[in-house]
Every structure is written in structure tokens, then in C-alpha cells.
Amino acid sequence: MKKHVWKISLLAILALGLIGILWAHQPGRMTGGGSVFVGDMRVTHGFELYCTVDVDGTTFQPGPNNLEINWNGNRFHLENLEAGLCTAGVDPAPPKAPFYKFDGWGTGKYNGVSGFRIRFTLTDKGEPGVNDTAMFDIWEDANPSNDVLYVPENVLTFGNQQAHFCTGNGNCTP
Numbered sequence: 001m002k003k004h005v006w007k008i009s010l011l012a013i014l015a016l017g018l019i020g021i022l023w024a025h026q027p028g029r030m031t032g033g034g035s036v037f038v039g040d041m042r043v044t045h046g047f048e049l050y051c052t053v054d055v056d057g058t059t060f061q062p063g064p065n066n067l068e069i070n071w072n073g074n075r076f077h078l079e080n081l082e083a084g085l086c087t088a089g090v091d092p093a094p095p096k097a098p099f100y101k102f103d104g105w106g107t108g109k110y111n112g113v114s115g116f117r118i119r120f121t122l123t124d125k126g127e128p129g130v131n132d133t134a135m136f137d138i139w140e141d142a143n144p145s146n147d148v149l150y151v152p153e154n155v156l157t158f159g160n161q162q163a164h165f166c167t168g169n170g171n172c173t174p
């Protein structure tokens with residue numbers, strides 16, 4: 001009888017360990033939006049983005065990635081996310097998620113014209129979104145001195161950003 005209980009306990013520990021490993025390799029995604037101000041200029045964004053490189057360095061295929069930014073009558077539309085590095089460090093709960101910071105890099109359209117590049121950082125530092133931050137830098141790929149938007153990392157004035165485990169309709173498979 002004792003031996004039997006010991007065996008069940010060992011199996012339980014192995015199962016928990018396996019679940020832990022699987023969770024550690026869960027890819028993530030981030031959704032949300034809001035506004036940040038640069039002086040008097042309001043910069044508004046909305047997005048759904050999938051990590052291409054997760055906390056543990058595992059790479060995943062990106063799902064449908066969307067990022068729109070509007071400022072002073074201008075707009076940027078992400079066409080291709082080339083990298084999305086997700087890192088842990090701050091608790092983004094609720095909900096429970098495997099990361100809080102999304103560092104992205106990609107190309108898109110500025111006022112309808114392709115050939116622009118963006119580098120950005122979005123964070124989820126809990127709820128409501130008052131501690132969440134955003135940083136954007138957008139420039140012309142062929143002429144990097146043509147920087148069309150630079151927003152230093154700043155807290156959101158309106159909105160909220162949410163880190164999630166990668167569930168739902170996106171392409172979450174490695």
C-alpha cells in the first residue's frame with residue numbers, strides 16, 4: 001500500500017513538472033491600445049501582436065499582427081512584423097501571462113505609402129493601464145534621417161495594454 005502511494009506521488013510530481021515545462025514554453029500575445037502624449041501632441045495606437053521570440057528564447061510563428069498609430073492627422077499601418085521579443089520581469093496580471101514587455105521591429109505604411117520602418121516597445125504593468133507604457137520610432141527605410149515619429153517611452157494617458165498566453169484564433173503553433 002505504501003509503495004503504491006509513493007508511486008502515485010512520484011507520478012503527480014512528474015506530471016506537475018511537465019505542466020511547468022509546457023507553461024514555460026507557452027508563446028504569448030499582446031492586445032490593447034491607448035494614447036500617449038509628446039508635449040501637446042496626442043499619439044493614439046491600437047494593436048494585436050504575437051511574440052515571435054518568447055521569454056525563454058523559443059521562436060514561434062507570428063499570428064495575425066496588427067498595429068495602427070495615429071498622430072497629427074498622420075497614420076502608420078504595420079504590414080510586416082519582423083521581430084517581436086517578449087520578456088518577463090514585471091507582473092502583468094490580471095490576467096496571468098508569461099511576459100509583460102513586447103519589443104517589436106517591422107515595416108509598414110506611413111500615410112498609405114510603404115517603405116517605412118518601426119521600432120516599438122509596449123508594456124503591460126497591470127490593471128488598469130495607468131502604468132502601461134509605449135515607445136514608437138518610425139522612419140523611412142531608404143532615408144533613415146526622415147524620422148516621421150518619435151515617442152519616447154511614456155505611460156499611457158488613456159487606454160490599456162494586455163499581455164496574454166497565446167490562446168484564441170491566432171497562429172500560436174511553433
Ligand SMILES: [Ca+2]
Nearest residue numbers: 092094095162
Ligand atoms: Ca494585464
Ligand SMILES: [Ca+2]
Nearest residue numbers: 124126129161
Ligand atoms: Ca495593462
